[in-house]
Amino acid sequence: MAIKTCRSEPKAKNDMKTFPPDRLTHPTYSDIILSMKAIYPGSFDPITNGHVDVIKRIAKLFDEVVVAVLKNQEKEEFIPLEERIKLVKESVTEIKNISVESFSGLTVKYAKSIGANVIVRGLRAPSDFEYELEMSQINYFLSNGLETLFIMTNPKYSFIRSSRVKELVTLGGEIKELVPDTVYKYLYQKTPLRK
């Protein structure tokens, strides 16, 4: 028996009795929502292999993903904003439906300004949950309903965090397998590293 796809639309009015005849031919969520744009916000100071893995995976789930790099006035930057953006771009060149932008201020305001339907955040471990739960609730409240979706970090990368990379770089620890090549080269050229 041939299985009809969810996109099999009626050819003529008298064909209506076959549309939708059963669950298999019922329109799916992705047929109804024509375009899903996700925002993946973060400091990316620097981008790590864990971030890249999340970006690759969410690029398959959404039509468009905006990686939004925070220009944070309160936090001291390890890598200047323009360099962070360049490193993110260079780390995801092969992914087509991704763009990399900077933003400042509230994530929800920026998300609204670019028409994003959803915020995506990665969860590495249960210890991330408390902070992320609160942030997603604040964002939901502030935006009147913008959802945050969480994606579980690949266990291969669950111990990697930008702050740990910075510490290792400063103390001369090995980071080659923790970050994209471009970040590795950048950090070893631009910062006074001790290898």
Ligand code: PNS
């Ligand atoms: O990579 P990070 O540092 O964990 O990312 C945190 C980020 C950028 C997602 C978060 O700090 C953020 O959204 N900052 C923008 C200000 C904001 O919207 N804060 C939440 C409501 S107070």
